[in-house]
Amino acid sequence: MLQNNLFAAEGAGFDADTYINTGFLIFFIYVLVMTIIFLIGQNKKPEEEREMVKKLDRLINDAKPIEEEQALLLEHNYDGIRELDNNLPPWWKYLFYATIVFSFVYMGYYHVSNGPSSAEEYEQEVRQAQLALAASSGQATVNVDNVKLLSDAASLAKGKDIYDKNCASCHGMKGEGLVGPNLTDDYWIHGGSIQEIFVVLVEGVLVKGMPSWRAQFSSQDLEATASYIKTLHGTNPPNGKEAQGNLYKEEAVKDSTAKGDSTKIEKKRIPKSNP
Structure with a gap:
């Protein structure tokens, strides 16, 4: 430290x-x-x-x-x-x-x-220093090809802390959606997989007012944040914003190419029907 x-x-x-x-x-x-x-x-x-x-x-x-x-x-x-x-x-x-x-x-x-x-400016400077330190020391970075859905308590706690301080102002403290879309329902504008959420955090969606967070946080931090966002699915908080985007489903199916009992996640995105 x-x-x-x-x-x-x-x-x-x-x-x-x-x-x-x-x-x-x-x-x-x-x-x-x-x-x-x-x-x-x-x-x-x-x-x-x-x-x-x-x-x-x-x-x-x-x-x-x-x-x-x-x-x-x-x-x-x-x-x-x-x-x-x-x-x-x-x-x-x-x-x-x-x-x-x-x-x-x-x-x-x-x-x-x-x-x-x-205090926030100091925290941002420390994060930027950590990014530079990680880059100079050759520390492995997370990208869309190797990002994983984390489930350990420490990673989710870190993701929640980042979300509460930087994302809740637009998406709500419980992910119910405010200016930004609802993160707890089955509909996603840019996809609901861990890879797609990670990409949105890294690249941002500037035309929608969603900033890129790559300069403020390390790739490990954004992986933890994306994993925490996934935990919000299905929590059904009060005052949830109406659904936006496409219906997204995850189905665990048997992976015939893998050994043992390992499974893979089959992702389906179904366009939301218009009333």
Whole structure:
């Protein structure tokens, strides 16, 4: 666990390149603006250049000419020191307004909408680190050709945890279906076999709003999640969403090509009849 955490901190922590590139961009823009101002000033007489600087200062800072400062003096006198009632610089004022707007957007996304919390972001970084660690260590990955229906308690518990945190918002805590389809009945839009469910989790169905989870979870995690989803079949939870897709049946039949009593699952998908 410590190794995974350290790997996550190294691989998904502070992104120095992004900050360096942003800093260079801001510095380049500043130099470009100063160069343009300098070049414009080269074509003007000293008096015109000073006037241009004054206009630029008034535009950026809303500064008043010295001749008008008498009207801005406050009545308070602090040991002979008097203050000017200048307006706030426009650049500062609008930047302040922008931070207020940003705070509402930030609060709406992270505290009202589905924005990830810091704990969830950390968990995602750890998962990504685990994926990278598995890839670098040559750990076997699960794919559509070797995915299996798991039945051990640990795998199903892991699959349930992933489902509850990431799938229940669309499919319901009991698989009854909300925005997404019902996962407990006999009808499946993209097939109800362990292989077909696994493919949907890995690839997603973007046109239907179903994201791909391959970047967030390892193939072993998705195998466990697909196996847990299979356990929801036939649970008949309350408020189940109406059936969608094709009728899917699984029938255990004798495998004449296998030795002993091993069986295989024969899968049938029957189009749902229209009323």
